[in-house]
Amino acid sequence: MTKSRVEAFSDGVVAILITIMVLELKVPHGADLESLRPLLPTFVTYVMSYIYLGIYWNNHHHLLHITNRITGAMLWPNLYLLFWLSLVPFVTSWMGDNPFTPMPTAVYGFVLLMAGIAYTILQTVIIQHDGAHPRLKAAVGSDWKGKISMLLYIVAIAIAFVRPIVADAIYLGVALIWLVPDRRLESHLTESRGDSHPG
Amino acid sequence: MTKSRVEAFSDGVVAILITIMVLELKVPHGADLESLRPLLPTFVTYVMSYIYLGIYWNNHHHLLHITNRITGAMLWPNLYLLFWLSLVPFVTSWMGDNPFTPMPTAVYGFVLLMAGIAYTILQTVIIQHDGAHPRLKAAVGSDWKGKISMLLYIVAIAIAFVRPIVADAIYLGVALIWLVPDRRLESHLTESRGDSHPG
Amino acid sequence: MTKSRVEAFSDGVVAILITIMVLELKVPHGADLESLRPLLPTFVTYVMSYIYLGIYWNNHHHLLHITNRITGAMLWPNLYLLFWLSLVPFVTSWMGDNPFTPMPTAVYGFVLLMAGIAYTILQTVIIQHDGAHPRLKAAVGSDWKGKISMLLYIVAIAIAFVRPIVADAIYLGVALIWLVPDRRLESHLTESRGDSHPG
Amino acid sequence: MTKSRVEAFSDGVVAILITIMVLELKVPHGADLESLRPLLPTFVTYVMSYIYLGIYWNNHHHLLHITNRITGAMLWPNLYLLFWLSLVPFVTSWMGDNPFTPMPTAVYGFVLLMAGIAYTILQTVIIQHDGAHPRLKAAVGSDWKGKISMLLYIVAIAIAFVRPIVADAIYLGVALIWLVPDRRLESHLTESRGDSHPG
Numbered sequence: 146m147t148k149s150r151v152e153a154f155s156d157g158v159v160a161i162l163i164t165i166m167v168l169e170l171k172v173p174h175g176a177d178l179e180s181l182r183p184l185l186p187t188f189v190t191y192v193m194s195y196i197y198l199g200i201y202w203n204n205h206h207h208l209l210h211i212t213n214r215i216t217g218a219m220l221w222p223n224l225y226l227l228f229w230l231s232l233v234p235f236v237t238s239w240m241g242d243n244p245f246t247p248m249p250t251a252v253y254g255f256v257l258l259m260a261g262i263a264y265t266i267l268q269t270v271i272i273q274h275d276g277a278h279p280r281l282k283a284a285v286g287s288d289w290k291g292k293i294s295m296l297l298y299i300v301a302i303a304i305a306f307v308r309p310i311v312a313d314a315i316y317l318g319v320a321l322i323w324l325v326p327d328r329r330l331e332s333h334l335t336e337s338r339g340d341s342h343p344g
Numbered sequence: 345m346t347k348s349r350v351e352a353f354s355d356g357v358v359a360i361l362i363t364i365m366v367l368e369l370k371v372p373h374g375a376d377l378e379s380l381r382p383l384l385p386t387f388v389t390y391v392m393s394y395i396y397l398g399i400y401w402n403n404h405h406h407l408l409h410i411t412n413r414i415t416g417a418m419l420w421p422n423l424y425l426l427f428w429l430s431l432v433p434f435v436t437s438w439m440g441d442n443p444f445t446p447m448p449t450a451v452y453g454f455v456l457l458m459a460g461i462a463y464t465i466l467q468t469v470i471i472q473h474d475g476a477h478p479r480l481k482a483a484v485g486s487d488w489k490g491k492i493s494m495l496l497y498i499v500a501i502a503i504a505f506v507r508p509i510v511a512d513a514i515y516l517g518v519a520l521i522w523l524v525p526d527r528r529l530e531s532h533l534t535e536s537r538g539d540s541h542p543g
Numbered sequence: 544m545t546k547s548r549v550e551a552f553s554d555g556v557v558a559i560l561i562t563i564m565v566l567e568l569k570v571p572h573g574a575d576l577e578s579l580r581p582l583l584p585t586f587v588t589y590v591m592s593y594i595y596l597g598i599y600w601n602n603h604h605h606l607l608h609i610t611n612r613i614t615g616a617m618l619w620p621n622l623y624l625l626f627w628l629s630l631v632p633f634v635t636s637w638m639g640d641n642p643f644t645p646m647p648t649a650v651y652g653f654v655l656l657m658a659g660i661a662y663t664i665l666q667t668v669i670i671q672h673d674g675a676h677p678r679l680k681a682a683v684g685s686d687w688k689g690k691i692s693m694l695l696y697i698v699a700i701a702i703a704f705v706r707p708i709v710a711d712a713i714y715l716g717v718a719l720i721w722l723v724p725d726r727r728l729e730s731h732l733t734e735s736r737g738d739s740h741p742g
Numbered sequence: 743m744t745k746s747r748v749e750a751f752s753d754g755v756v757a758i759l760i761t762i763m764v765l766e767l768k769v770p771h772g773a774d775l776e777s778l779r780p781l782l783p784t785f786v787t788y789v790m791s792y793i794y795l796g797i798y799w800n801n802h803h804h805l806l807h808i809t810n811r812i813t814g815a816m817l818w819p820n821l822y823l824l825f826w827l828s829l830v831p832f833v834t835s836w837m838g839d840n841p842f843t844p845m846p847t848a849v850y851g852f853v854l855l856m857a858g859i860a861y862t863i864l865q866t867v868i869i870q871h872d873g874a875h876p877r878l879k880a881a882v883g884s885d886w887k888g889k890i891s892m893l894l895y896i897v898a899i900a901i902a903f904v905r906p907i908v909a910d911a912i913y914l915g916v917a918l919i920w921l922v923p924d925r926r927l928e929s930h931l932t933e934s935r936g937d938s939h940p941g
Contacts, residue, residue, distance in 0.1 A: 150749055150803055152349055157555075157757030160356030163430065165765065168364065170434050176442035181451075195430075199423045206349055207416070217804070221921070224796045231760065231792075235767050243773035252778075324420070351548055356754075359555030362629065363563065369633050371567075375641035380650075394629075398622045405548055406615070523619070550747055558754030561828065566762065568832050574840035579849075593828075597821045604747055605814070722818070 148215040151223060152206075158227045159202045162234055166191055169238040187241030193317060194237040197257065200323040201230060201264070208268060211281050216274050222267040229260040250312045251305035257316065258298040265291055294319045347414040350422060351405075357426045358401045361433055365390055368437040386440030392516060393436040396456065399522040400429060403463065410480050411470050421469045425462040431455045449511045450504035456515065457497040464490055493518045546613045549621060550604075556625045557600045560632055564589055567636045585639030591715060592635040595655065598721040599628060599662070606666060609679050614672050620665040627658040648710045649703035655714065656696040663689055692717045745812040748820060749803075755824045756799045759831055763788055766835040784838030787850075790914060791834040794854065797920040798827060798861070805865060808878045813871050819864040826857040847909045848902035854913065855895040862888055891916045 170187060173180035205226075209215070236256045240249040268288070272281055301315035369386060372379035404425075408414070435455045439448040467487070471480055496518050504511035568585060571578035603624075607613070634654045638647040666686070670679055699713035767784060770777035802823075806812070833853045837846040865885070869878055894916050902909035 147803070147807060150753060153352060153750060154753045154757055154799065156349060156353045157356055157754055158761055160353055161360055161758055161761040163426075164357055164360040164364065165761065167430050167434055168367075168765075169769075172368075172434065172437040172441060174441075176438075176445040177447050192427075195423075195427055199420070202353065202423075203416070203419050206346070206419070210346060217800075220800050220803070221796070224792075224799075227760075228789075228792055231764050235764055235769065238769040239773075242769060242771075246773040248774050352551060355548060355552045356555055359552055360559055362625075363556055363559040366629050366633055367563065367566075371633065371636040371640060373640075375637075375644040376646050391626075394622075394626055398619070401552065401622075402615075402618050405545070405618070409545060551750060554747060554751045555754055558751055559758055561824075562755055562758040562762065565828050565832055566765075570766075570832065570835040570839060572839075574836075574843040575845050590825075593821075593825055597818070600751065600821075601814075601817050604744070604817070608744060 148209060148212070151215050151220065152209055155205055155223060155227060156202070159198055159205075159230065162230055163195060163198045163202075166194055166234045166237055169234065169241065186244035187238070190237050190241040190244075193320060194233050196320045196324065198230065198233060200320065201226075201260065204264070204323070208271065212271050214274075218274055219267065219270055222263070222270045226260065226263040226267050229256060229263050232256045233260075245309045245313070247306045247309055250309040251302045254298050254302040254305060254312060254316065257319075258295060258302065261291065261295045261298060265295075290322060294322065347408060347411070350414050350419065351408055354404055354422060354426060355401070358397055358404075358429065361429055362394060362397045362401075365393055365433045365436055368433065368440065385443035386437070389436050389440040389443075392519060393432050395519045395523065397429065397432060399519065400425075400459065400463070403522070407467060407470065413473075415473050417473055418466070418469055421462070421466040425459065425466050428455060428459040428462050432459075444508045444512070446505045446508055449508040450501045453497050453501040453504060453511060453515065456518075457494060457501065460490065460494045460497060464494075489521060493521065546607060546610070549613050549618065550607055553603055553607075553621060553625060554600070557596055557603075557628065560628060561593060561596045561600075564592055564632045564635055567632065567639065584642035585636070588635050588639040588642075591718060592631050594718045594722065596628065596631060598718065599624075599658065602662070602721070606669065610669050612672070616672055617665065617668055620661070620668045624658065624661040624665050627654060627661050630654045631658075643707045643711070645704045645707055648707040649700045652696050652700040652703060652710060652714065655717075656693060656700065659689065659693045659696060663693075688720060692720065745806065745809070748812050748817065749806055752802055752820060752824060753799070756795055756802075756827065759827060760792060760795045760799075763791060763831045763834055766831065766838065783841035784835070787834050787838040787841075790917060791830050793917045793921065795827065795830060797917065798823075798857065801861065801920075805868065809868050811871075815871055816864065816867055819860070819867045823857065823860040823864050826853060826860050829853045830857075842906045842910070844903045844906055847906040848899045851895050851899040851902060851909060851913065854916075855892060855899065858888065858892045858895060862892075887919060891919065 170184055170191065173184065233256060236249070236253045240253045243249045265288070268291075297315050297319050301312040304315070305312035369383055369390065372383065432455060435448070435452040439452045442448045464487070467490075496514050500511040500514035503514070568582055568589065571582065631654060634647070634651040638651045641647045663686070666689075695713050695717050699710040702713070703710035767781055767788065770781065830853060833846070833850040837850045840846045862885070865888075894912050898909040898912035901912070
């Protein structure tokens with residue numbers, strides 16, 4: 146039961162974050178296509194943030210799926226992750242309003258980095274408390290995607306002060322790394338569940 | 345479990361979209377009936393978008409109900425559908441603020457069209473991954489409603505540049521096609537579930 | 544499953560409605576108690592609408608609890624109820640901004656009336672489709688509360704044009720009628736569930 | 743089922759409250775770090791309120807986890823708690839806009855106090871209706887944390903009129919008291935559930 150409530154609460158928060166970002170797409174006064182143009186940078190940033198939140202939702206989903214037991218010790222790391230995700234709409238708006246400027250681009254990366262760290266903490270706490278759960282350990286493995294993402298965020302934050310557009314490209318690249326399905330985890334999930342039961 | 349989380353997340357997003365649209369009904373300053381009049385086009389557009397989101401929620405509900413198993417491969421098509429639905433409040437506001445103007449009317453249709461395509465993709469991926477699931481295939485059938493809807497959206501988008509009001513009528517017509525309950529799907533659902541179990 | 548998704552979706556919509564109403568409590572510029580005073584009518588209206596949405600949530604909860612089976616035919620009546628509830632934040636703001644004025648007070652009552660009618664429709668459809676379900680029929684009984692509420696709303700709407708404050712008092716009175724727990728329904732729920740199982 | 747719906751609804755409301763608070767972080771016009779500075783007090787207040795809502799979510803979660811049965815009599819105390827929590831975003835904004843001023847600081851404490859009282863009422867009603875449930879009684883125990891928190895809120899409200907910053911420190915201190923995990927309750931939860939079942 147604890148597990149399903151943590152999932153439901155996290156789903157709720159991410160679902161709200163993903164939708165309130167749209168509220169930042171301020172409806173233009175004009176009725177022609179031209180009046181949509183100033184929204185373009187915000188829209189593109191919205192799409193990227195949507196993908197990032199989607200990635201977090203998917204990964205969170207897989208992580209908890211493979212976890213046997215949620216204990217009280219996992220609740221705060223989970224809330225800590227949601228805290229950093231909750232700042233995504235804010236930095237999305239700021240970067241969308243000021244495309245290709247150093248500080249908003251760097252702060253966007255900073256929030257992604259902190260969310261990445263928070264996710265790693267949650268993952269570590271779950272592995273610790275879920276005991277010697279070999280399936281989860283195997284599925285997470287060396288977590289090279291997580292490590293390389295955080296390295297790339299740090300690089301992007303530094304580059305943001307020189308060439309913000311390159312930082313943007315890195316953020317997009319990291320998103321693409323994650324969009325490619327993680328075959329290993331998928332296969333573990335399939336094995337562990339069998340295929341006789343919906344799930 | 346995966347299935348119930350996908351449902352819960354999708355329900356959350358649609359529930360939020362359907363309610364944040366109301367935030368666009370800006371409370372008038374006056375206290376007489378006259379001051380409500382400028383809200384009328386926005387209100388009417390709101391009602392139509394509410395019906396559309398209701399239709400998507402119902403169809404999504406039926407589609408997942410009949411699905412045995414949600415795999416990782418279905419998560420992104422589902423998020424892709426939710427992405428286009430997330431733009432409905434924006435285009436609703438824009439069209440509500442500029443009733444019977446070509447571009448907002450066309451863009452409204454474009455978002456409906458993209459949502460329709462996304463739904464078709466999701467449906468196709470589910471049928472593929474759910475194996476040779478005869479019940480689902482039979483229920484979806486030739487999907488004539490889906491095909492005719494998308495054709496009508498395209499027609500409406502083109503007409504929007506000449507007679508926006510005709511495009512609006514087409515959008516309303518498509519909604520009505522879906523409002524009429526799909527007897528075939530319903531009956532499949534009933535058969536498959538029996539009637540001994542709440543469902 | 545259908546039942547739990549309808550519940551989850553309805554819960555989501557009502558939870559969002561109940562919380563976005565708070566967004567209408569615009570944070571004052573001043574930092575003294577005096578600057579809160581203009582918010583008082585909006586706050587009082589917020590409290591009343593909160594109670595009304597709470598009542599609908601409770602009743603909806605009881606109604607679905609006692610229902611065996613949700614069919615497709617119940618989905619649109621449910622969405623129709625949620626539609627009228629979705630207008631509550633709007634009329635709450637309008638009445639809060641214009642306390643004791645005829646039209647906003649009457650429109651507030653109109654939305655309550657329409658929500659009441661929508662609830663009655665949902666209840667009727669459920670009784671019809673749930674077959675000869677004696678427990679539900681007995682629990683709903685003559686539905687005197689529902690009937691008297693709608694009568695009082697109509698009276699209040701008419702009075703709103705003469706003495707808005709009397710209409711407000713009637714709205715409050717109806718809320719109080721519902722706040723008093725419905726012993727009969729409660730007892731049916733308890734009987735039907737036994738007390739061995741959490742629920 | 744009643745229990746899971748009460749949980750789902752409460753989760754929904756808290757998830758929305760925790761995320762709409764971010765909407766108060768108004769995106770600055772400038773693109774430099776300097777333009778973020780005016781947001782700092784609001785951000786710090788946001789973090790504190792986030793922690794408070796997280797604490798309430800965790801405690802609510804534990805309380806309902808240990809409860810066997812939710813009855814109709816618990817629904818309104820639960821809605822009463824959610825009502826006070828729903829005012830947290832409002833007082834967070836007001837205090838964030840007016841840092842270290844007496845009245846907003848005192849009103850912030852007042853809402854915390856009322857939420858604390860509401861939680862105590864809910865807890866009492868649950869213990870009463872859940873019969874002689876020794877596990878819950880033992881877990882709640884003397885509830886010294888609850889009692890000391892409410893005492894500290896009252897002290898802080900009084901101090902707010904003289905030295906608001908001291909009141910802020912007290913609010914932070916109370917949050918820290920709760921952040922330290924409640925070993926006793928945790929251990930009761932673990933015992934009662936065993937460790938064979940996920941949850």
